[in-house]
Amino acid sequence: MIERIETGPRMSRIVKHSGTVYLCGQVGSGADVAEQTRDCLARVDALLAKAGSSREHILQAIVWLADMSDFDAMNEVWDAWVPEGHAPARACGEAKLANADLLVEVIVTAAVRD
Template identity: 40%
Template sequence: MSKINRQGSNAILSTSVEYHNFVFLAGLTADDLSKDITGQTEQVIAKIDQALEDNGTDKTRLLTAQIWLKDIRDRDAMNKVWMAWLGDAGRPARACVEANMADPRHLVEIMVTACR
C-alpha cells in the first residue's frame, strides 16, 4: 500500500497531503488581515511557495488552483499578483469565485494541487 504523507496536521485538516507524487495543499489564507487584497494575495502565495518547497516541488508543477475571493471585484488586483508570481511557469487549471469567508477579514483563500 502506498504511503500518504501529511504535514501541518491538526484536528480538522492537514496543510498538505502528498500521495503518489501529487501534492494537495489546503486552502491557505493570509496571516496579516489588515492588508488589502494585494498584500493578502502576496502572503498567500509566499505560503504556497513554502508548502510546495516543503513537499519537494514548486509553482512550475502546478496542476490546479481554486481561488476564493471575499469580493469578486478584487479579481483584477489579485490577478496582477498571481500573474507576476506565475511568470512563464505552466498555468494550472483554475477556478476563481466569490465566497463568504470564515473570518470576514480574509479577502482571499487559495488552494492548489501540484505534482513532484
Template identity: 40%
Template sequence: MSLHRHLPGDRLSEAVVANGFIFTTQVPRDGNADARAQTADVLEQTDLVLAELGSDKSKVVDVTIFLPDLADFAEMNAAWDAWVVPGHTPARATVQAKLVDPNWKIEIKVIAVR
C-alpha cells in the first residue's frame, strides 16, 4: 500500500495520499468573513493542496460539507457553484454540525484522485 502524509503535524496532516487517493479537510482562515467568503477560502485552500499533490478539482470524487447553520446553505452553494468544474461534479453531502471554532461557518472534507 502506498501512503504519504503531506505536512504532518502533531494531531493531523494537511492531507494524506493513500493508493492514489488524496484525503484533505480545510477550514476557513478568517472567522470574521461571511459564509460565501469562508467557503471560497476553503475551496481555494483545497485547490492549493490538490495542486501540491498532483491533482486538481476536476479529480475530486467525494465531498462532505459541514455547516453549523443551514441558513448559510445558499451562500455556501453560491461559492461552490463558482468553483466546481461543470461535468466533473463529485458526490457530495452537506451536514449540519457544530464546529470546533464558533466563528467558522464551514468545514469541507475532500477525497480526490491524483
C-alpha cells in the first residue's frame, strides 16, 4: 500500500511504501548556507516525525548546493545534525535550484521506525 501525506496537485511532501519514507526536496530560509541548512534539516526532522521515522532511520540523503564553495559550511551543520553512528548513504552535487535565493536542498529516504 502507498500512503501519500500532504499531497497537492504537483507532489506529496511524504510518500510511505513498504516501511520506507520518501520526502520531497526540502529547502530552508536564511541569509547563508549554514542558516538555510539548519532550517532545511529542521523541516526534514518534522516531516520524518510525521511519517513515523527520525534522522536515526535515514537510509539515503541527496544534497544539492547552488555553489560547491558552500560544501564545508553545509557539512559543518550536517555533521552536527547527523547522530553519531547513523550517517546515511549520501551524495552531494551542485545544481541550479528552483529559486535564486536557495542555496541548499536535501532529499531524504528513510525507514519507518520499528
